[in-house]
Amino acid sequence: MDDVQVSLFGPRALLIRFAEEVNRQSLARCRGLLRSLEENPLEGLDDVTPAYCSVLLEFRDSKRISAQLSKLDELLKSAQALPPEEAPLHEISVCYDGPDIEELARRNRLSVSDVAELHALPIYNVFLIGFSPGFPYLGPLDPRLHVPRLDSPRSRVPVGSVAIGGEHTGIYSVASPGGWWLIGRTDRELFSLSKAREAGSREAFLLRQGDLVKFQAVGDLPSLK
């Protein structure tokens, strides 16, 4: 990979930057690096945090970094971008009856059914998992649905809420405070401790970075508690 920037992030971490702009290409390169790191683990690497166009590598101590630099350099040269088309596709049912869908429609000069249709039409990329355990930042979102975050965030958004914030859409994976517009809800669990207990920690999460998501509009759904 060319035009990759590697810089120190304090004494124990490295920040790898692919591009200043968020796009499918930067996502594919983040995924490619993560895949390479899984196949060729770096010694002393504690945590890997991928975001839109950068990845943070946190090491146990600063000595490990210098020892692993040349190996990382090779990984960066050999890592292949992983195109999103090859990622798992998740179909997720949504009931578009959220408390903010009417206001969002009015504000963006659309009907409620337009909002639902436009939102359910594309296949989204999971650009990022963050904010809460298993919370996906999905995009690209139709520009007709872009809307600034709420002026005053809610202190508690119910789990399963499907929401829009800025240029992104996402699903509240656990109940939490939140400033996005709630347009619907799903009964799919994105974060499940019972799955973690039964099948291992990794199985707690439905989605990972780079996965694909397609929403299916449905008339009604039970609520997650």
Added chain:
Amino acid sequence: MSSVPVLQVLALGAGASIQDLGRTGWKRFGIPPGGAMDADSARQANLLVGNEEGAPVIELLFTGARFRVLSAAELAITGADVESECPQWRNFHAETGQRISFERLRAGVWTYLAVQGGFAGPRWFGSASVDPRAGLGGMIQAGAQLHREKVQRVGGISSRFVPGLVRERFDDIPTLRVWSGPEWQYFPESVRALFLSESWLVSMQSDRAGYRLEGAALESGRSQMPSAPVAVGTVQVPPNGLPIVLLRDGPTVGGYPRLAILDPSAISRFTQCAPGTCVQFELVE
């Protein structure tokens, strides 16, 4: 592993949770590291009772917590400088029925209570640390019984202590080392100089996720950027110009410029800076 009831919580005080040194490897799924805020003090408490340094301990916020000892145990208290009938920074033997209370706080924020064998708690993602957002581990409630892991024989460890000369006191204005962050260059030279010369006041709006600082507003040319990775100790600057130092239960990504990064060796000391006290930063060149 079997466990033994060791403490009953008579009063919770400002807040209490079970913490170890946190979890690694789960940030990519949005799970923060968690773990003891003042990890150095938590480690010391464990070493005093002969545990591995990462065994689960009780972390207490400020004062007001009171416990009754349910079965004889070897304990140690470290962290904040708080008035208690029990000794601090040394191991001690507690008998059944004994009371342990934490009254007036002289300096610091977080107090650690370790028991020989370690406190028992459910482990999620490799750690017993509580994570309220993810619902991991149990928050400690008033009236609850806290268990310790069984040990071969209570006691049997020699008297240990941490000498006053080598431990932090938490009553001075610390100067903490920071590294330049990825967006350091976004900030004009004069603003960076201001960051390094100001005495920053720790805000009341501070918690395990991060401490807000009050002082001169730091203006950058740009305020928003695509969400990017952050870590424990990242100093980010939101549009109001007042820095936030992210801590153990903080987010894994953030959309504000990352001005600086607290040196890992300064994080424990920083977490003991109480709201209303001051802190200064110096740049690692």
